[in-house]
Amino acid sequence: MIIEETQSFCQPKEKWNDFIIINQHSNPTTSLINDKITIFGGNKRQMSSKKVNLLPKYQQIFDEIGENIKLARKRRKLTTEQVSERAGVHRSTLNRIEKGDPSVAIGIYFNVLKVLSLEGDFKNIAKDDVFGRKLQDLDLL
Template identity: 65%
Template sequence: MGKKKQVLFPKHIDILKHMGENIKLARKRRKLTQQQVSERADIVRSTLYLIESGAPSVAIGAYFNVLRVLGLQEDFLKLAADDEFGRKLQDLDLL
């Protein structure tokens, strides 16, 4: 059975690209090469290139390891942390 391709809308692809660009800028601010980060994250350099491009096909664990190398692993805790819509639904349920 083949791997299922992720289908994303253009506005969501833009979000991933923006995140990849943020990761790339963080790497450059730390004056680290792609080779250094990929070795420390235990991924191949081409995977880091995909991460910095915002590719949706890269495993979330690889994204996490790159953030860990950059000292940004706590940013993972911010994902879905501000669930405003979910809280509104919950509040409606309480009424």
């Protein structure tokens, strides 16, 4: 979607039934566009992600990751405010990570792990690809 912006309003260039009014000198304005919530405040635009549908066994993996991050934060005696500020994210985003929300961007997970000095764990994602190596070996025969 292409958006045309002036100082007082923002209007999509595509054919839409509505437009979004922005007052840059007040609190952010929220509007519903294509099943996504768009928050406008000053020059910042944030789009919330759609819900990610996962099978329960895969959601459990995210739940465990979130719980591990939460335990790591508590072991370091850091508050959610401290970690979120250092990671450059909102506290509610950190809460979503600690609950295992798969719709949070992977870069935000990395920033939180970096604050907790666990960025080395991030490098281990898909590092030991046993199945892929077996497929590669079969292809060489």
